[in-house]
Each structure stands twice: as C-alpha cells, then as structure tokens.
Amino acid sequence: MPDPSFAKPKTDITTGHTVHRYDEELAKLRSIILEMGGRVVEQTQAAVVALVDRVECQAYRVLDREPLIDYLSLDADEEVFRVITRRQPTAIDLRIVLALSKIAGEVERAGDKAARIARQASELLALLDTNADVISDELNQALQALDDKACCMFERSIQAVATFDVKLALSIFEDEPSLYQASNAARQLLGKMNREGLIPRQVVCLLTAAHALERIGNHAATIAEQVIYVALGQDIRYRNREILIDTLRHYGY
Amino acid sequence: MSTTVEAMDKAMSVMTSAELASAQHSRETVGDFTAAEPRMVCRNVDVWYGNKQAIKNVSLDIGKNEVVSMIGPSGCGKSTFLRSLNRMNDTIVDCRVTGSIQLDGEEIYDKKLDPVPLRARVGMVFQKPNPFPKSIYENVAYGPRIHGLTNNKAELDELVEASLQKAGLWKEVKERLDQPGTGLSGGQQQRLCIARTIAVSPEVILMDEPCSALDPIATAIVEELIDELRQNYSIAIVTHSMQQAARVSQRTAYFHLGDLIEVGETNHIFTNPQHKLTEDYITGRFG
C-alpha cells in the first residue's frame, strides 16, 4: 500500500503572495542557489578537464574561483535570515526557505569537492612530469564517465530546485545506482593501476578525486530529497530508496 | 405547463433558489474533524441569516483540555460558527441553525434546552474587552451572583479571588477591587473578562478574537493564560493572527466562505496543509 501522504495536488509556489516583495525575496534566494549550482557544475567540469586532459591552468582557475561559491553561500544564508525575520514563512514557504538553506549548504560542499578535485589534479600533474602517459585511456574514460554521471545528476538537481520538480528529483534517485557503478568501476581500475607503475601518492590523488566526484552525486541526491520535501511536504531522508521510488512512480511522477 | 410551475413552487417553498444555489457549494472537509475526548460535537451544522447561508455543513469537535483555533479570511463564518456554539446567535433576528451541536451528549438546540444556563456552561470572551461599567469585584461577582453559585459573601469573595488568580490578574488588582473595571488597561480588561467568564465555571470557553484589540505584550500574557486555562477547560478560539493560532492551539480549523476546508493538528496545518485554499491562506497568497 503506497503512502497516501504523497498524494498532494501541485500548488503554484513561485508567485502569488499578496505581498509581492515576498515573492521577490524568495526568487532572489533561489536565484543565488541556482547561480551557485551553475558555478559548481562549471568548476567540477573544469577540475576534471585538468585531471584527465592534464591542463594545469584549469586546476588553478578552479582553485581561484572557489571562494566565489563560498561568498554566494553567505549571501544565501543572509537572505534566509531576512525572509524568516520579515515574513515568518509558513507551510510551503517555510519548507522552501528551510530546504533552500540546506540546499545552499549542499551546493557549497559540492563546490568544495570540485576544488578538492582541482587540488588533486595539480598535485598529480606535478608528480607526472617524470613518467608521462602512465594513466591509461581506460582509467581516463572511467573517470570521465563518473564525472559525466555526477555532473549530470548535479545539474538536474539544480534544475529541480528551479521549479521544485518532483519528476527530476525522482530521476536523480533513479540514477544513483549507475553513479555507484561508475564510481566502483573507477576504483577497481585504480586498484589494478598499481601494476602500471603509478606511485601510491598518485593513486591516492586519483582515488580522492573519484571519491569527490561520487560525493558530488550524493549531494545531488540530498538536494533532490529537499526538493521532494518542498513539493510534497514529506521528509524522505533515511527512507528506503527503492520503496520511495516505487511510491513516487505510483503517484505518477 | 402548469404542472411545472407547481413543481417549481413546491421546490421554492422548501428552499428558495438562493438557498439551493449556495447549498450546492458545500465542500468536503479535509482532515480529521473529530477529537479524542470530545466535549462539544458538531455535525453537519448549517447557519442561515435569512436567505444567506453563513455556515455550510460544518462538522467539528472540541475536545477536552484542548485549544481549537479557527482561522480564515473575514466573513468566512468562523465567528458565526463560534457564536452558534453557545446560542449567542439567538439574539440575531432571522438566524437559523440546523444540524446537531452537542455539549457532553446534550443537544444544545433542543427546544427544551434553556440557552441561559447553556451560556453559563459555555462561556464567551469577546473581541473588544467589554467589562461592565462597574467595579472590578462586581464584574467577576456578577455571574456567580445571578446563578446563585455561592451562599454568602465570604464564599463569593473567595470565588472572585480564585477567578482573578486563574486569570492572572489578582496581583495587579487586589488593592483596588472596588475601582471601575473600565479603568484597567486593555490587556487587564480582557483578562478581567476572562476572569468573569471562568467565575461561573464553564466547561467550554469560546474566544472571539480575544487579542485583536491588545498590544503584543498584553497579547502574550493572554496567550500564556489561554495555555494555562487549557488544563481545566476546552477552548475554541477565533483569531485573525495565524501566528497566534500556531502558538496557542493544538488543532486548527480553516474556514472559507462558510465551508470548513481543513482541520488538523496545528503543527501539520502550519507546515504542510493539504488543501490548496488553506495553503494559500496561511502563506499569504489569498486574493
């Protein structure tokens, strides 16, 4: 028997407050988070380019830009305080503000992961000078696949925040197994790599980067949880994912 | 031809067309309107002012030791519903109440039931503090006196003191019981009215926007008092302040154009209401 509390008519949540400033304040908060999300995707891709295509300047670019995301998250926090003190949000507005506050944290941490990848890339490149072409194409492809998966999930999670779209959020949950698959594949390759003459330090760098990519995918899933919390009013953290996916599908998402 | 007219006439004699039109629009209530230990049980209550239906098929319980708040936009019928609970609407010409309202299993709109003792059992606190233009003592003593609740002056004194204590006013007024109740501040006046209501030991207390004329501090004191009174009484409160409903009540009922749209745990209503109208109203998207 599916949980009936998921059956909730969709409300138009983006506009319609009697006080129009309220709408604007919520929109501003959301736009900050969307901008953060966009930057995180960009950063991640740039960091992976630095790692896989060995473009060192990209790694430094990522590290330079990282504080921007931190500042945006400070802005988001401030906006959250402002909305709470001014409007005392209730019901869906309360959920939006709470969720956006949490999502801002998630996005900021995803940004940290991108920086971490960039840092690993620059370290790896410094170590690669002596023996070039040690990293096989196979490993590069595996990392690229993991990156594609994580970035795709993260991008979609940010899109889901833009409209609090349950369907998109659901598709992120559905993608989680393939994320873990990609991550496992990369890890397994790295385990084998040792024979190819990578020094342990390089393996750790690559492993850390792969783990960071997986974490970015996890952040995307957490954001998707918050999106569903906003749209349906149900806190679905720590629930069994498969049952959850089935339930949501049952209600036509 | 003539038969159609007759049929229409017959229909009209039962219900006018206006009544028919508005009766059709009664909406289903979302949420559980029953209480675990009900004191007042209202089922399918309709209230009419002449041809206008103010309350449409409302069912709601008021449970023991709970505060039920009623919210909704102006003219949604929440005050009308509240006033039908102690037959205060009887004083309004043209006002009709149908359906069943029971107090401890007793039908209050029964023809045999006298509204005067009913109002002693279901007390009421009004929007504007309305102490009698008499002394503080007389204000509180009036109810017990007309109902003959005490046998002598000493008992009456005791009851007045106890009532003022319960209303949290005793410390402030014990030195000046003989002074006019109208000389108190707004918040004190409202607490005096509450003391006057509880002096006749009602079972249920109805409050019609009790804080709308008070400043935030006085409001906070009255809200604190409401929370304390919950230990001994059932309370139904109509309020325009959603924050107040969220603060003082355990259950919240949302009224819209005479319909009871949604009832539920206050926490639930204010974080995740089920009906779109409720959501729109409490998030400020109304109109």
Place this chain on the structure above:
Amino acid sequence: MNNTPSPPPASDAPRRTIDIVNASLKRRYARERRFRRLGAFAVALGLSFVVLLFTDIVSKGYTAFAQTYIQLPLNLSAEVIDPSGSREPATLAAANYTKLIRDALRQQFPDLTERQALRRLYALVSVGAGDLVREQVLAEPALIGTTPELWVLADDDIDMLVKGNIDRTAAPEDRRVSDETIGWVTQLEQQGRVAKRFNTIFLTHGTSREPELAGIAGALMGSFYTLLLTLLLSFPIGVGAALYLEEFAPKNRWTDLIEVNINNLAAVPSIVFGLLGLAVFIGFFGIPRSTPLVAALVMTIMTLPTIIIASRVALKSVPPSIREAALGVGASALQTQFHHVLPLALPGMLTGAIIGMARALGESAPLLMIGMIAFIVDIPSGFTDSATVLPVQIFLWADSPERAFVERTSAAIIVLLAFLFLMNLAAVLLRRKFERRW
C-alpha cells in the same frame, strides 16, 4: 476657466504639489473664516433675541414683586371687634374691618364730608384690605385694644400711580386716576404713609379679579400636581414601552407600524390631545374637568412619544458589547436589561423625560379644552381639586384689561421661566450624577 492668457510658468520644472496647495490655501482659509463668522453671527442673533425677551419680561415684571401699601392708624378697640371679650376666632372674624380702615382714612382727611368724595377716598385701599387686616388680627390677637399703625393694601390704580406707571402730569381725562386722588396720595406720601413693600400676596394667593389681590400660588400648585402625576404616569410607561419595543418586541410589520405611529404622535398638535382628553377622560370616563388628574392624563399622552423616542435613542446608544457580555455570562434577557442596559440608558431617558416635562409645564392649549381655563380662586390641595396651571394663568392675565395685570403677567412668566430653568438644571445634574456611578 478664465480666458485671459495666463503668464508663462517661471521655470520649466513641473509645479510641485506644495505650490499648488499654497496657492489655494488662502482661499480655503478665507472660506473657513467666513463660515466661522456666519456661525458666530447666528449665535449672536439668537442670544440677542433671548436677551431682548428676558429684559422685556423682567423689566415689565419685576415691579410686580413690590406692592404699594398705605400706613393707617387703625383703632382696633375691643368694643368694636370683640364686644363680648371672648377672643373667639369666629367673633373676631365677623367684625367689620373694612369699616375700621375707612374710619382711619377719614381721620387722615377730616375735611371731606361729601358722600361721593368719601367713596372716592375709600377707593384708595383695596377691596380686600379688610380681609387682610382680619387675617393679621386673627394671627395676632394682642393687637386688639390698641391703635397700631398698620400697612393697608392699596388699590391697583394707586399702586400703578406710585410705581409711576400712571403719568401724573398727563391730561386728567387720559388717566384712570383723578387729580383729587393724586392730591390725596401726594399728601399721604408727604406724611410717609405710602410705601412699596414685598408682594407676598402674589406668591401666596390664588388668582383674583383685583390685580392687587391676584397671586400665582393656585396656578403653581396646579402645575405642580399636574406635573407630578404626569411624571409618575409617563416615565414608567414610556420607559417600559421603549424597553419593550427596543429590546423584546419582534421586528415585524406591527412593530414598524407602532414605531411610525409613535413618531407621528410626537408631531401631533397639542390641542388635539386636549380634544382627546375632553372626549375620552371627561366625556367617557367622567373624570371631573379642570382637575390636575385629567390634565395629567392628557399631558401623559402628549409627553409619552417624546419620552419613548428619547428612551429608545438612549437604549440604542448603549453599546451592544455590554448586552453580549451579560448574555455571555448567562444573564437572562430581563436581567441583562435591568442590571446593565437600563442603568446605562437612564441618564438619556431622564433627559428625555425632563424635556417632556418642561414641554408639559409650558403647554396651555390642550388644557384649555379640558376646562383648566376656569376662574379658580382657591389653591388646589389635591389631584382632584379644580385648578389652573401657570401658562393658562398667564394667558388669562394677559387677557385682563387692568393695567396692573400687565406686570403680573410678566412676573408669572418670570416664575414659569425660573421653573423651566430649574428643571433643565435638574436634568443636567441628574445626568451628571448617573453618568458617574462609582
């Protein structure tokens, strides 16, 4: 819009609101000043009329509170008054005091012997002077046997002469007093035997054909009994009716009809109430005419609409929150009314009642219809004695030809106004007392 070309604006900048406001401000203030002046003028006009009325009445009437007396040595010998020496009041009352006064007058003018001239001389004193001396002797029997200098009431013509209302220098045929009489009065004045003393008769006696003997006590008591009974009847009935109509009566066509009729009754000319009283109370119920009782019944019907309307307004002005408060603690409808609404409405009701009473006090037309116009000398001592009332008395006196009645009419009006003023004062005081009930 004026067609003259307006001067070009000083600058291209749009005119600010404050400039537009300032431009029109002068006109607005001027209009305000004009309106205020108009109001002040209206008040001044009204006040001047009142002052004119009061000065006219007071200047005409204040002399009535003094009365001319002639001092005569009356020989109250025991042989004449009380030959038996028993000092029985009956005997004392039976004596001819008029003769004593005439003897005393003759002594003052010993030269006069002709009968016609003596008769004119006797006319110096009032025809009621003997009765007044009798009252004095009965009150003070010790006077018997002495020859006291007593002040004897002068005739109204002499009174007028002394007060200067008759011009001594006018042609003899233009005045009511002959040269001969003026000579006698002048002689008495020179002897210091003529004086104006406070007119107690005016305040203690009933009316009379003789102005110097006429008083307003009868009318005053008639008014008092009438008003007392009117108040006792109309206030409870009026308040009761108002309370029922306002608070208890169902709102339907019948009560609407009643309300319209009450308002109409308030506008009915008072003479109609007199006709009604004549037909119903005197004609049908056979209540004796010209009594305070029937007058009070008529006045009750007349003042009821006023009291009912005022009382309903007073009840309406009681805030509904008080009714709700009382009903909310479980008071019955009657308890609500009597414990809370009525005490708050009472000041307004009292004001209405006193305004009604003031109207009743000043009313004369309906009373003419029920016989209050009868000439009644005795002071009424109850509700069923024949009586007249102040306004009717004023009407009667104003109709009398004697010159001395003019000042008495004005004096009676002064008394009437004084009572109206007292009643209004009472209304104000009562309202103030009841408005602060702690």
